Amino acid sequence: MSTFTPANSAEAVEAVRESKRLRPRGAGTKPALCAVDDETSILDLTGLSGITEYDPGEYTFTALGGTPVAEVEEALGKNGQYLPFDPPLLEAGSTLGGTVAAGLSGPGRYRYGGVRDFLIGASFIDGDGRELRGGGKVVKNAAGFDFPKLLTGSLGELGVLLELTFKVFPRKEAFATLEVETGGFREALDTIALLNSSTEELFALELRPPGTLELRIGGVASVLQARLDRLRSLVNFPCVVVEADEDRWRAAGEFSWAGAGDSLVKAPATLGVIEALDERLEELGAERRYGCGGSVAWIAWPAGESLADLEELLVESGTSGLILRSPGRTVASVFINRSPGPFEKRVRSVLDGPGTFSMRTAGQAG
Amino acid sequence: MDEAAFVSQLLEELKKTYPPGRLLTAAAELAPYESDALTAFKARPRAVVLPESAEEVITTVRACHHHGVPFMARGSGTSLSGGSLPVEDGVVIGLNRLNRILRLDPRERIAVVEPGTVNLKVSEAAERYGLYYAPDPSSQLICTIGGNVAFNSGGVHCLKYGMTANHVLGIRAVLPDGELVELGSASLEGVGPDLSGFFVGSEGLFGIALEITLRLLPRPERYHTVLASYDSLEGAGGAVALVVSSGLLPGAMEIMDRLAIEAAEAAVDAGYPRGAAAVLIVELEGPAEEVEAERLRLLEIIEESGASEVMEAREEEERMKIWKGRKSAFSAAGRLSPDFLVQDGVVPRGRLGEALRTIEELSSIHGLRVANVFHAGDGNLHPLILYDGRVDGELEKAEELAGEILRLCVRLGGSITGEHGVGVEKLAYMKDMFSDANIEVMKRVRSAIDPGRLANRGKMLPEGEPPALKFHGPHPLEKEGRISRE
Numbered sequence: 001m002s003t004f005t006p007a008n009s010a011e012a013v014e015a016v017r018e019s020k021r022l023r024p025r026g027a028g029t030k031p032a033l034c035a036v037d038d039e040t041s042i043l044d045l046t047g048l049s050g051i052t053e054y055d056p057g058e059y060t061f062t063a064l065g066g067t068p069v070a071e072v073e074e075a076l077g078k079n080g081q082y083l084p085f086d087p088p089l090l091e092a093g094s095t096l097g098g099t100v101a102a103g104l105s106g107p108g109r110y111r112y113g114g115v116r117d118f119l120i121g122a123s124f125i126d127g128d129g130r131e132l133r134g135g136g137k138v139v140k141n142a143a144g145f146d147f148p149k150l151l152t153g154s155l156g157e158l159g160v161l162l163e164l165t166f167k168v169f170p171r172k173e174a175f176a177t178l179e180v181e182t183g184g185f186r187e188a189l190d191t192i193a194l195l196n197s198s199t200e201e202l203f204a205l206e207l208r209p210p211g212t213l214e215l216r217i218g219g220v221a222s223v224l225q226a227r228l229d230r231l232r233s234l235v236n237f238p239c240v241v242v243e244a245d246e247d248r249w250r251a252a253g254e255f256s257w258a259g260a261g262d263s264l265v266k267a268p269a270t271l272g273v274i275e276a277l278d279e280r281l282e283e284l285g286a287e288r289r290y291g292c293g294g295s296v297a298w299i300a301w302p303a304g305e306s307l308a309d310l311e312e313l314l315v316e317s318g319t320s321g322l323i324l325r326s327p328g329r330t331v332a333s334v335f336i337n338r339s340p341g342p343f344e345k346r347v348r349s350v351l352d353g354p355g356t357f358s359m360r361t362a363g364q365a366g
Numbered sequence: 367m368d369e370a371a372f373v374s375q376l377l378e379e380l381k382k383t384y385p386p387g388r389l390l391t392a393a394a395e396l397a398p399y400e401s402d403a404l405t406a407f408k409a410r411p412r413a414v415v416l417p418e419s420a421e422e423v424i425t426t427v428r429a430c431h432h433h434g435v436p437f438m439a440r441g442s443g444t445s446l447s448g449g450s451l452p453v454e455d456g457v458v459i460g461l462n463r464l465n466r467i468l469r470l471d472p473r474e475r476i477a478v479v480e481p482g483t484v485n486l487k488v489s490e491a492a493e494r495y496g497l498y499y500a501p502d503p504s505s506q507l508i509c510t511i512g513g514n515v516a517f518n519s520g521g522v523h524c525l526k527y528g529m530t531a532n533h534v535l536g537i538r539a540v541l542p543d544g545e546l547v548e549l550g551s552a553s554l555e556g557v558g559p560d561l562s563g564f565f566v567g568s569e570g571l572f573g574i575a576l577e578i579t580l581r582l583l584p585r586p587e588r589y590h591t592v593l594a595s596y597d598s599l600e601g602a603g604g605a606v607a608l609v610v611s612s613g614l615l616p617g618a619m620e621i622m623d624r625l626a627i628e629a630a631e632a633a634v635d636a637g638y639p640r641g642a643a644a645v646l647i648v649e650l651e652g653p654a655e656e657v658e659a660e661r662l663r664l665l666e667i668i669e670e671s672g673a674s675e676v677m678e679a680r681e682e683e684e685r686m687k688i689w690k691g692r693k694s695a696f697s698a699a700g701r702l703s704p705d706f707l708v709q710d711g712v713v714p715r716g717r718l719g720e721a722l723r724t725i726e727e728l729s730s731i732h733g734l735r736v737a738n739v740f741h742a743g744d745g746n747l748h749p750l751i752l753y754d755g756r757v758d759g760e761l762e763k764a765e766e767l768a769g770e771i772l773r774l775c776v777r778l779g780g781s782i783t784g785e786h787g788v789g790v791e792k793l794a795y796m797k798d799m800f801s802d803a804n805i806e807v808m809k810r811v812r813s814a815i816d817p818g819r820l821a822n823r824g825k826m827l828p829e830g831e832p833p834a835l836k837f838h839g840p841h842p843l844e845k846e847g848r849i850s851r852e
Contacts, residue, residue: 055714055716057607057610057611057715057716058714058716059525059610059715060714080613103556103557103558103560105555109554109555112526113528113532114555116532116563117532126807130803130807131803133800133801133804134804136780136781137714137779137780138712138713138714138744138745138779138780139524139525139744139745140520140524140525140529140712140741140744140745140746140781140784140785141712141780141781141784142517142518142520142529142567142710142781142783142784142785142786142787142788143781143782143783143787143792143796143799143800144788144796144799144800144804144808144826145567145568145808146531146563146568147564149531149560149563149564149566150559150560150561150564152559152560152563153556153557153558153560155558158559169615170614171613172613173613193473196473196584197475197496198496198584199496199584199585199586199587199652199653200653201586201652201653201656219653219656219659220656220659220660220663222659223655223656223658226655227653227655227656230653230655266555266557267557268551268553268554268555268556268557269553269555270474270552271473271474272474273553292555295553295554295555296553296555319551319553320557320558321557322557322558335557335558338557338558340558341547341548341549341561342545343539343541343547343549343561343565344559346811346815347559347561347564347811347814347815349814350810350814351807351811
């Protein structure tokens with residue numbers, strides 16, 4: 001196994017052309033997604049870093065794939081802007097490319113959408129070493145096939161992300177977080193359903209089982225208290241306002257609640273899926289969080305439990321999973337209960353005909 | 367065997383599926399399907415089928431594939447880019463009868479709909495749960511979700527809420543060779559490539575969506591809509607820049623110029639100030655307290671921007687009146703000119719002023735009037751080029767002017783289309799926006815999905831000659847006031 005460390009896109013293209021098997025890697029904050037076997041080389045993209053264009057008036061910026069998300073957030077923050085989907089693992093050093101390739105969004109996804117909704121342009125290298133581009137640099141664009149969407153969640157199997165353009169939003173003047181103790185799992189789910197259809201305009205809605213909800217609102221500082229009061233009476237359960245809520249959300253984005261030895265798995269969810277999942281996870285003692293109004297389950301699968309059992313559980317619950325890290329284990333696939341269908345296979349045959357980027361994760365996944 | 371023989375065999379086969387009233391082959395029956403809302407283009411299909419179930423669509427696609435006959439799926443035909451122009455001598459699959467809302471789940475906030483479902487019907491069905499479907503193209507009274515999916519349709523709320531792609535969670539589709547696929551799911555989140563996102567906006571080239579899972583949002587508690595008039599277009603543009611830098615994120619920001627205001631007033635009497643050089647519409651929405659606080663800030667900004675007159679909608683009726691003026695602006699242009707072309711270019715917001723000045727210059731060089739209506743929040747221009755198709759050479763001149771405007775948008779760092787799609791209309795300009803290698807890879811993806819190039823052949827990807835311009839005047843449905851242009 002060798003590692004390429006390109007300093008520019010031409011060198012990255014060269015590496016793709018030279019390699020039979022290649023795995024793009026950013027900062028490696030999702031270790032399972034960059035585990036490789038002996039025949040696969042690593043394409044370390046941290047050298048392709050930096051914001052190349054940023055005009056706050058346009059609500060857009062462009063940066064190289066290896067740019068740390070933290071660097072972007074700092075630049076945006078100086079102009080009162082941010083990436084509203086709260087990219088996770090920012091403190092761990094996550095890169096823009098890695099966030100897109102893994103298709104990960106944090107709690108803020110609830111309000112305005114996820115990474116798929118904010119990525120508006122991408123240049124990438126396909127499996128034949130061609131430099132391609134999709135989307136554009138303006139916030140609205142309907143020309144050509146939407147490659148930025150396709151690349152979101154593609155795990156680098158459809159191309160190496162070179163340069164990415166995002167839409168950004170102005171950050172609200174003030175935020176506040178309410179912790180709601182609903183008393184039970186069922187009550188919590190019903191409250192999520194109530195809030196999902198309410199006009200309260202939450203910025204985040206997360207469930208810490210069995211029954212604790214975290215609600216975030218944002219807006220004009222002078223009316224925040226009035227809105228908090230309204231929320232309290234709507235949910236009608238004991239509530240506490242969380243002090244220094246920014247720290248709380250940052251920590252949540254690092255998955256600090258998950259045990260270091262556990263496998264961390266993302267599973268797309270609905271309220272129905274969560275209902276089916278939770279009891280069994282509780283029995284097995286698996287820590288988990290349900291994010292984004294019940295749209296995603298984050299599961300810390302205990303080191304001692306078999307991943308095959310998790311697969312069975314996800315199948316039964318009607319969902320799938322993506323293993324982000326799995327220390328000490330070798331996993332056959334980072335996907336659980338998901339394999340490419342005919343549409344994906346056909347697209348893949350074009351973007352990676354030679355199979356240069358196909359994942360073979362015989363290496364340790366954490 | 368020649369092509370006509372293949373088509374005849376196909377028709378024989380389709381007769382087994384469709385009774386005579388749902389398999390149209392007579393010239394008079396085919397005529398309404400010859401063009402869409404971009405009436406400059408016209409093509410005669412060999413047949414139109416009107417399926418009433420997904421199974422019939424699948425059977426039709428498989429039959430077309432078997433006989434190698436091109437097909438085009440169509441909803442209400444409101445495309446402004448010629449996206450639902452038939453393939454000459456191909457089959458049109460009219461999807462309006464597949465208009466059922468199969469599931470509406472307020473707890474999960476989703477609606478599963480058939481492709482022929484009219485956009486506004488989704489919001490109407492969701493209303494009793496306090497929910498709505500966000501994308502709102504001006505044609506939402508009649509345009510269908512299937513068409514919205516194919517063309518990634520927008521509307522006036524795109525900056526904040528995105529386009530169709532941002533609200534589609536899952537798609538069950540039939541690929542052009544008859545294979546069935548499920549893309550995405552009922553969840554907002556997924557693992558693996560975002561395939562439903564990739565399908566949206568593929569202009570019918572990837573096949574036909576049979577079931578679409580849509581995300582619903584809670585209807586905002588309060589709207590606040592402001593109409594401000596300016597003595598110049600630059601004044602209105604300057605106000606947009608001030609709003610943007612203030613940190614407010616309005617649901618909509620729209621500008622109309624003098625000619626567009628005149629047209630709208632003549633058509634619907636929206637109460638816009640006559641004589642203004644430009645009006646700016648800004649709409650805030652959200653929880654009542656928040657909107658009230660933002661309202662005061664917005665008013666300060668509008669005052670600072672030098673507006674000559676400010677009107678705040680005090681009640682829903684006034685708000686609807688403001689929007690009626692905006693949404694009817696383009697069909698109203700029919701009162702100013704026998705024919706018009708709507709363009710859909712996008713420029714970076716900061717280059718709006720430059721773009722508008724250049725459009726004005728181009729307009730006088732070509733001797734054609736141009737009215738401007740645009741989504742100022744996201745830099746999406748809709749220049750409306752007025753011409754008379756009965757005057758020799760005017761259509762060609764209008765096309766030329768349109769082309770120069772599109773190239774201007776690309777030059778300024780924008781796009782040839784914000785929400786209408788490439789269709790047939792902008793085929794010639796794809797090369798201005800994408801390199802040969804990029805167009806080549808799109809073609810290869812298309813061929814991998816549709817080796818026979820049967821699905822909506824001739825759209826989006828430049829290949830042969832675009833169809834000839836043949837027609838003038840508003841679309842028959844537009845004359846009846848049933849469709850309008852964004």
